[in-house]
Every structure is written in C-alpha cells, then in structure tokens.
Amino acid sequence: MNRPRILIADDEPLLRAELREMLLALWPEAEVVGEAVDGIDAVRLGRELSPDVAFLDVRMPGLDGIELAHVFGGRSHVVFVTAHHEHAVAAFDEGAVDYVLKPVSHERLARAVERLRARLNMPPPSLGTVTGKLQPKPAQPSWLQASSGQTIHFIDLADVVYFCSDAKYTRVVTDSLEAHIRLSLKELAEALDPGAFWQVHRGYVVALKRIAAAHRAEDGALWLHLRGHGARLPVSQRFQHLFKGM
C-alpha cells in the first residue's frame, strides 16, 4: 500500500507543528501532505489533495460543517482534534470517526493512529451525521450592526424601539440613535424573535415591550403609542388581529 497521506488543519501554527511532529514519530510511514490554517483552507486543500487522513480542529475560523462533510465524507478518514470536551461527546459517539482532545497525548494519538491503520483499507465513512453537531447552534441574535453616517454601530436588540422600512433598507430606532441596516424589513423580520418583535404594518416592526397602548382614531385607523418614545406607529388592517379587543 502507498504511504498514507495526511492533512492537518489547525489555526495555530505551534499546534500544527506539534501534531505533525507527534504524528510522524508515531506513524513513520505516513506523510503530511498539507497544513490548513483555517476552515476555508481545509476545505480547499481537502478538495485538492484528497488526503487519506485528515486531522481537523473543530474550532477554526471559517469552518463550515456541511461543506466539511461534503469534502471529506467518503473521501478521507477524519480525526477531529478539539480542546472542547462537549463537542467530542456529542459529535463523535457515532464511531465513524475518531477524535482526540487537546492537549494531545502520545498515548491517545497512538491509539488513534492504530485505529486509522486498521481502517485505511476500508472506504472512509460519510460524515453526514456529525455535520450538524460540529458547531454550536446559532443562538437567537442578540445584537445587530447598523450604520449611521460613516460609523457602524453595534446595537443591542434589547435597545431597539422599532424598525421601519426605508426603501431597500431598514431604519432601526433606539432611544439614543437611528441607523440603517442593509436588509429589507421583510428579511429582518424573519430573523427576529416573534416573542419580542411584532410586525404591525408593512413598514413597521415594533419591540413588543415598548408598546404602551393601541388607540383607535375616529376614522377607524389603529395607532400604537410607545413607552418612553414619542413616535406613533400605524397598525395596518392585516395586523389588527394582534390587538383584538383593544
């Protein structure tokens, strides 16, 4: 059999160097054919080199679990390297791949190499089952970026009073500033927590906790009064059911 070809991916140069050194000592017939410095690099090198074995750091900048599985699944035997215990337990119980915890010990790496030696003749497993577990699920957004003039502000969603459609973009209004977001109100509304923000009009999404009262004008239109903010927002027919009984 040919010399096994190894790819190492880790964003820290010293950790890459150390892993390479330990691997070569434990597995002299193997050859390190590539070293990736981030997730994007790992995907590129994986595609270019088709290594027999890939040692991948679980937390690398630009790491995309789905693409990773696409590139390495069925192509390379993958060993995940991680400093995070919780990933290991959740993701690698599948038995399809191996994982080693950082700092990597000789004994543990030797066992991984032994396992790899035994499996090299077999086709590499698909990585379908681990892709979703590699990265923590994105939490509910808690802040957003918006620009005003030449400055981009990072605004805590808890500070937002309302969003208002402004041509292609959206204007965000807080107690202290107004700024623009590079998303349409529709796109924005989809990403927001429906328990915290309500769309009340084609052009307005309002923070639920800032709604003080809904008031019906003489002409039958419904208006929202806000807590601690002077603006009055219209409620369109489509959304009036939200304020039933008011």
Place this chain on the structure above:
Amino acid sequence: MTGAAPIAGAEPVHAALARVYGATPGQRLLGIACAGACFALAWALDRQAWIALFGALLAPILLGSAGMTGIGALLRGRLRWSGAWLALLILLALGAALGLLFHRYWSVGLGADLPAAAGRQVAAASFGVAALVLGLPLWRAQIQFRAQQLARLQQAALAAELKTLQAQIEPHFLYNTLSSTRYLTRHDPDKAGRMLEHLIGYLHSALPDMRADTSTLGREVELARHYLAVIALRHGERLRVEIDVPAALAPAALPPLMLMTLVENAVKHGLERQPGAVRIGVHAQARGALLRIVVRDDGPGIGNTVFGSGVGLRNLRERLGALYGDGARFELLRLDSGVTEARLDLPLALAPIREAQA
C-alpha cells in the same frame, strides 16, 4: 423551639423582640389610658369582679411584654430564639401567678372568698390569653427570620457562583497554551520560557479575582497584557499589541474581567477570523469624571453579518447596568478605517467600588 445563630445581615433576635414587643411612649400612654378607662368604668359601675378579672388577665401581658423588651435589651446579640421562648414561658407563668394573686386579693377584699378550682381557671385563662397575645407575634417574627435567613443564604450562594464564573479561565486557552509550550520547549526553549512567564503572569492576575469583587485598571491591564502576549506567541507573532494606559489611572476601580471580555472579543473577532497581521490596542484615559477604556482591533470585525448572538457583550452590558445604572456606557463601533472599537465609559473612582451585593 430551636433558634439558629443569626448569620450576618439577618435581623438578630433582640431586634425582633424590640420590634414585636417594644412600644413608643405614645403607644404606652394609650395602653395605660385604655386600661385605666376600663378599670374606671368597672369601678363606676361597681363591678368589682370585673376589675379582679381585668387585673388577672392584664398581669401576664404587661409582665411578658415589659420583660421580653428588657431581656432583649439586656442580652442583645447573645439572645437566641430558644432563649426568647423560654423567657416568654417563664414570664407568662409568673404573670399568671401574679394575676391570680391580684384576683384573689381583690376578691377577698370584696368578701367573696375564691374557691381553689375557680383560681385555677382564672390563672389558666390569663396565661392562655397572654400566650396568644404575646406568643403569636413572636412566632411570626421567627418565621420571618427563617425566611430572611434562607434568602440571605441563597443570595450568598448566588454571589459565590457569580465569582466563580468571573474567575473562570477558559480551559481551552490553558490547554492550547500548554500544548504550544510543550512544542516550544523542544524547538525554541527561549520562547517557551517567555510563554510560561506570561502564562504565570496571567494566572497570577486572574486567580485572585476569585476572592476579590473589585479590581483596578492597573491589574486588569496587566492581565490583558499577559493574555495578549500568550496569544501573540501562539499565533506566530502575527498579533501586534499596543497598550497605552497612563500610570496615574492604574488605581482606578474596575470590575474584574470586564476588560478581559473586550480583549477576548477582539481576539475572537479580530485575530481568529483572518490570517495575516492584526493589531489590538488597549487604551485608557480620564475624561472629566469618566474613565474611558477603549479596545480596538483592525481585524475583519464581525464581518458582513447583520446579526450577532455573542453573550459576552450582553453580559457586560447587564453587569454595567447592575453596577452603575445609567452612569456607565458601552458602545461597539466599526470605524471608517476598518477598525473595530469597543468603548467603555465608567465613573472614574480611584478608590475601589464594591460589586453590587443587593
């Protein structure tokens, strides 16, 4: 009944006694006036038997409340709940006996000699009424005391948990640093030595936080300096660090690990997102009554994503709100030059401020 030793902050037993049994001069006067009026009325109506009964009922109540107030004032901190209950029991018994004597004396004065059985009933009635009047409030106070004590304990537990959280050092920071150092010891012992020195410095500054709930800008900057030095060594020197903090501001009070949150954030979003050189700067200046701390990096920042979900910054905001109310401000900006800047404004205090213990 047993009484637990009061822990710091809970209302002590003697204070509870003073609250339950103590009376203002006005209340005393009113009480005396009411009792006097009752006696006067009975006297006027010539109901001597009423007076005998009033006196018998009143004696244990008066003796009990006066005695308990006195004992509380006398023993103060040494008094426990069991002692208070024992004292009340004795006082009530004494009071009942006194009441019985009064009743007998008054009855004898009336020429109606009191049979022994009736005497026992009078004593039991006066004891029972006084036990209700004086015992119930004491019982309520003890229940309140226990609830208070439980709340204090829970609060102390929460505070301890918060401190451990604050002092938590990311394990993967340690693991990766030690892993890198192990490699360096073989290939670049000089660098390995520097790495260890900074790691030790970092641990030195980080660990005392477990016990202190205040820190100073000087110490927090020291912590950040060691942390950044370790990160720079690990990432092959592609990190350049600038620290510009006037020595005069070193003793300024700063809640522990607040600066570290900003610095870790800059490393996470500035350094770990892009290859190539990145600069991280830590600056502080006094602006009138405010201390301004700025952490900047010229990394890619949060990128083009509109939303973020980092909890670190949200926690920082909440902590600021709890500690300073509206007195502090935190802003994260992306400047024209492509620099991400975290700006923290706090009231400038050269003496330490205690973390909220509410």
